[in-house]
Amino acid sequence: MIIVGLTGGIGSGKTTVAKQFNALGIPVYIADDEAKKLMIRSKIIKRKLIQLFGEQAYINGALNRPFLAKKIFNNASNLEKMNAIVHPKVASHFKRWVNKQKAPYVLKESAILFENNSYINCDYIITVTAPKELRIERLLKRDETSLEKIQAIMNNQWNDDRKTEKSDFVIVNTNLEDTIRQVQLTHNKIVNFIQ
Template sequence: MTPKIIGLTGGIGSGKTTVANFFKQLGVPVYIADAEAKALMSRSKIIKRKLLQLFGNQAYLDNKLNKPFIAKQIFNNEDLLKKMNAIVHPKVAKHFERWVNKQNTDYVISEAAILFENGSYKKYDYIVTVVAPKDIRLKRVMARDKTTVKKVEAIMNNQWDDDKKIALSDFVINNTDLENTKLQVGNIHEKLLKSITKP
């Protein structure tokens, strides 16, 4: 039986990775789309060739993906971001498909930041959205990425607001207190297992 696919999403700084790790602790396989995309951008010769055509020779330094350069290029440049995603996303989707087929569980989690924004939310069996107040999210990202309020807010402005995401989600996790978040993950895990294994 092919596992059910659960989309896990949330705005920047909401704590998707924390939630993903709690699911992992429960034995659920988790696919982090962003990490896999970066790995493929470094590994795939086809992607590499196309990114060099798109961004020029600075896209790679010493054969390694030049993340700061690319981040700077796509920052506030929606057209360039779309072109890059059109190169990377289809490859990630194929890689994910192969990964799912190797899993032997009732369900798997696919963690992706822009699951609603790019329309891919329609292909999931269930969606879990992680939310947290904006001020908490800003603090988290600024501490994690050593960045500015302006830069974090620019990313936030490219993402749907929480209300819009919640309306299309099956489950919502309020991630402000770790213990409480862990409990919420446990409850969702139980509900998912029940609904998937129901005859």
């Protein structure tokens, strides 16, 4: 199975792009969503996160996201330790998911595809970009967040130049109509490559 990685900085519009690929019949694995589910379902992850951050990591069996966010976003060491617990489980879950798919290729959407080195398991990489100001504007509308929190997340991610350098395709997501056109063109190229 051909694996296409889909990445981009926070607020770039990866989800919008993923939905367009999905509309073309391409199965999409949203790594961040699956990681959150595994952090609740997996007893091993739960035990290790409690060992790392203490009992406050979970409240009544539910992941204490605000607590964890405070622990990791301004602490690269804690972020690295948490990723070392969660990412291997996500990787094995993804492999099982891939084996069940019947499309010409699958999409693995991950904001930190490069940062966690999972790009090495992809046949092609698509990076979604948008101007920083637009990304911040989108995030302030979408999330109950602050400029400071957005900046902290952006600081933990590679910049667009670094990502696009290592990518096979770049989709500039500033206008939905144009984004849909770019997705269709990219899809056609990938299908042509694998035939």
